[in-house]
Amino acid sequence: MxxxxxxxxxxxxxxxxxxxxxxxxxxxxxxxxxxxxxxxxxxxxxxxxxxxxxxxxxxxxxxxxxxxxxxxxxxxxxxxxxxxxxxxxxxxxxxxxxxxxxxxxxxxxxxxxxxxxxxxxxxxxxxxxxxxxxxxxxxxxxxxxxxxxxxxxxxxxxxxxxxxxxxxxxxxxxxxxxxxxxxxxxxxxxxxxxxxxxxxxxxxxxxxxxxxxxxxxxxxxxxxxxxxxxxxxxxxxxxxxxxxxxxxxxxxxxxxxxxxxxxxxxxxxxxxTKLSTESAILSLGEPKVSGRGGVRLPPAFSTNQSFGVVARTRRSALDFKGGRGSISLPQLATLLSGTRQRLFADFATDRYVHLYLYVHRVEGLEPGVYRFWPEHAELERIKAGDQRLVAAALSLGQDLAGNACVAFSMIGDFENAASRYGDRGYRYVHFEAGAIGQRIYLAAEALGLGATGIGAFFDDEVNRYLGLSSELGQVVYHFAIGYPVVDPRLEA
Ligand SMILES: Cc1cc2nc3c(=O)[nH]c(=O)nc-3n(C[C@H](O)[C@H](O)[C@H](O)COP(=O)(O)O)c2cc1C
Missing domain, CATH: 3.40.109.10 (NADH Oxidase)
Known part of the structure; x- marks a missing residue:
């Protein structure tokens, strides 16, 4: 296999x-x-x-x-x-x-x-x-x-x-x-x-x-x-x-x-994906993903929500309050900023995961699909128009991806990872996607928002919708951020 x-x-x-x-x-x-x-x-x-x-x-x-x-x-x-x-x-x-x-x-x-x-x-x-x-x-x-x-x-x-x-x-x-x-x-x-x-x-x-x-x-x-x-x-x-x-x-x-x-x-x-011998990965230096978009994001900001409180109160939202409330552009910039930071790992000398956003309700940003270019913190619009139905449908019909303020497709550059690491690279692309997801969860919580990781999506439909050929990557993970509905089952 x-x-x-x-x-x-x-x-x-x-x-x-x-x-x-x-x-x-x-x-x-x-x-x-x-x-x-x-x-x-x-x-x-x-x-x-x-x-x-x-x-x-x-x-x-x-x-x-x-x-x-x-x-x-x-x-x-x-x-x-x-x-x-x-x-x-x-x-x-x-x-x-x-x-x-x-x-x-x-x-x-x-x-x-x-x-x-x-x-x-x-x-x-x-x-x-x-x-x-x-x-x-x-x-x-x-x-x-x-x-x-x-x-x-x-x-x-x-x-x-x-x-x-x-x-x-x-x-x-x-x-x-x-x-x-x-x-x-x-x-x-x-x-x-x-x-x-x-x-x-x-x-x-x-x-x-x-x-x-x-x-x-x-x-x-x-x-x-x-x-x-x-x-x-x-x-x-x-x-x-x-x-x-x-x-x-x-x-x-x-x-x-x-x-x-x-x-x-x-x-x-x-x-x-197993290895039978040790062989250290040679560093390629700091990874760079260059590309520019027409929307320059404002600087990230900080809140005084402590790490201790945020880590322990982080939860996955069951669903989001669709149609109500937007997030601001500085909030979006802050959510994305944490995903740009260096990951300290032997396999992280290159970045294999790229973010595509389904923008539903972000002040100052037209609804549409955007690609995030991390090096200059810019967004490039690749599709215009309301994406709520599409985002939910692509996420295996889960409403939360449409009710969110913004949903994500993380696109994994599997081919490049495999050409560098063989089948082992398959693990690294997923580790990177999970790492980005964890950073989004914590940033959302610190901003008073909610987030949910979404592992279930129609793979080829996402790839087709975003116009990706396999050399450009394939969807590896979905995410959604917004104002969470109250979960009555939560006890503490
Ligand atoms: C890799 C991954 C995939 C997930 N996929 C989904 C999903 O498709 N739909 C969903 O509603 N929640 C999804 N979740 C959220 C989990 O259900 C949630 O993390 C779990 O119930 C524990 O709740 P907590 O995050 O509040 O601790 C996913 C979480 C992870 C980490």
């Missing part, structure tokens, strides 16, 4: 929706929480100090400074503002309650797990841990210097983000691998931006030998390593490299559902 075959075979079309025999087997729904049983579980202190820096400043690249007393408090802050449970919803018909987290996830199924290796954190044993969001604790799976086994000999803290594709495939079938990759992009930025708000920086590695990393992190066969994120900086409380012997506990991964189905297309694309 190649990335192109997988992509073609998992496109939505009117025909593919008619053909599908997929149904939701509720009795077999996978548990959204992985636990490793039989290992020591370390408490992360409650109510860790909140990052006070403005969320919009963090998105523009500024670094906060929220001091932690020791390793446990730093880890608690980091996870509380990137991956913990932050709200819950009640199903009106049954009264059942389910949780929502700081990082968003397609269908709230949360395929992403956070593993981390520590080295020299104050009052915290070096080792390999797994974050347990259900109780905000760390499962100690081994002690010793596991960071070294990941090929990193300097960072005091290294995360390995993994995907459990079955969780997502249970609902979305073969297309689910795409959503797992988007989710990793979101989780990466949730982690990286929380780290920055606390005063540390990060660098992500996407190009690694998969099986070696899976082995180092003692992963079970249903968990696949996707991204390694190293954290560094003065705000991480480090004392000395307390050596010591290596002891492996491992732990028994919990069973997620009675029966775990396999999806040959997902197995196929995962195998196609």
């Amino acid at each position: 190649t990335w192109l075959e997988y992509h073609e075979l998992t496109k939505h079309s009117a025909e593919s929706l008619r053909r599908t025999q997929h149904y939701l087997d509720w009795a077999n729904m996978p548990n959204p929480f992985r636990h490793y049983e039989g290992v020591r579980v370390v408490d992360l202190p409650a109510d860790p100090p909140a990052p006070q820096i403005s969320a919009l400043e963090v998105l523009e690249g500024k670094t906060g400074n929220t001091l932690a007393r020791d390793g446990a408090e730093f880890l608690s802050q980091l996870m509380f503002y990137s991956a913990s449970i932050s709200a819950s919803k009640r199903v009106p018909s049954t009264g059942a309650i389910y949780s929502l987290r700081v990082n968003p996830s397609s269908g709230n199924l949360h395929p992403t797990e956070f593993h981390f290796c520590t080295r020299g954190l104050v009052d915290w044993s070096n080792g390999l841990y797994h974050y347990r969001p259900s109780s905000h604790m760390a499962e100690q799976r081994a002690i010793g210097d596991f960071a070294a086994t990941l090929g990193n000999d300097s960072a005091p803290l290294i995360f390995v983000l993994t995907s459990i594709a079955w969780r997502e495939a249970w609902k979305y079938g073969d297309r689910a691998y795409r959503y797992c990759l988007h989710d990793i992009g979101h989780a990466w930025q949730a982690l990286t931006l929380a780290a920055r708000s606390l005063g540390s920086e990060s660098f992500a590695i996407g190009h690694f030998a998969d099986d070696r990393v899976a082995e180092s992190c003692l992963l079970s066969a249903d968990e696949w390593p996707m991204l390694i994120v190293g954290l560094h900086g003065a705000s991480i409380p480090v004392n000395k490299l307390n050596g010591g012997e290596t002891v492996v506990f491992g732990g028994q991964p919990n069973r997620l559902s009675e029966e775990q189905k396999t999806y040959p297309l997902i197995e196929g694309i995962h195998t196609a």
Whole structure:
């Protein structure tokens, strides 16, 4: 299987929706929480100090400074503002309650797990841990210097983000691998931006030998390593490299559902995108996407909504108040500005995702479709007229894309990514789209707006509507921003 075959075979079309025999087997729904049983579980202190820096400043690249007393408090802050449970919803018909987290996830199924290796954190044993969001604790799976086994000999803290594709495939079938990759992009930025708000920086590695990393992190066969994120900086409380012997506990991964189905297309694309040897990516320097449009955006502005509050109150809008209220051009400029900032990753030496906007209600901007040119912060109008029906129809008939003030098609330059990285490039385009999406979510929240990531769209219809040939790219993700309707199910 190649990335192109997988992509073609998992496109939505009117025909593919008619053909599908997929149904939701509720009795077999996978548990959204992985636990490793039989290992020591370390408490992360409650109510860790909140990052006070403005969320919009963090998105523009500024670094906060929220001091932690020791390793446990730093880890608690980091996870509380990137991956913990932050709200819950009640199903009106049954009264059942389910949780929502700081990082968003397609269908709230949360395929992403956070593993981390520590080295020299104050009052915290070096080792390999797994974050347990259900109780905000760390499962100690081994002690010793596991960071070294990941090929990193300097960072005091290294995360390995993994995907459990079955969780997502249970609902979305073969297309689910795409959503797992988007989710990793979101989780990466949730982690990286929380780290920055606390005063540390990060660098992500996407190009690694998969099986070696899976082995180092003692992963079970249903968990696949996707991204390694190293954290560094003065705000991480480090004392000395307390050596010591290596002891492996491992732990028994919990069973997620009675029966775990396999999806040959997902197995196929995962195998196609795996690497068996290490080879570092050579930097091409700062990526540039040059092009000009007729609309120059005003400068971005900041609000004093703190990162801590914004990260924890971010939610996906169920729908938007169609027909009511516009956003201003400076607000749109601020939303887009955060997407222009550099992404710190080995695969981010080029930008593969380009933004097309369906402008419905933005003061001073005629409705139409615009391409965003990030280098000069300009918009180029490529279609005129009301786009509300089209945006909703292209997003698999989801009203929210028409009721928003602005909706997006993110267009992925898959061909170029594949010519540089082979099939592995398929992952990187989705990571970048998810990363941009996470930045849009946080910027929207900081501006008092709502946003929703949209993974379901009619692929070829979008490509046709935007007049894209495959060399120009294909749709990889949709997004919508506007004034959210109240969700009566939300509890906290
Ligand atoms: C990759 C991705 C795809 C999504 N696709 C859709 C979608 O097609 N329609 C929709 O209404 N919500 C979509 N969502 C929003 C999720 O349903 C939402 O993140 C999840 O229910 C958790 O809620 P929260 O974001 O408020 O934490 C998507 C989210 C992500 C990250």
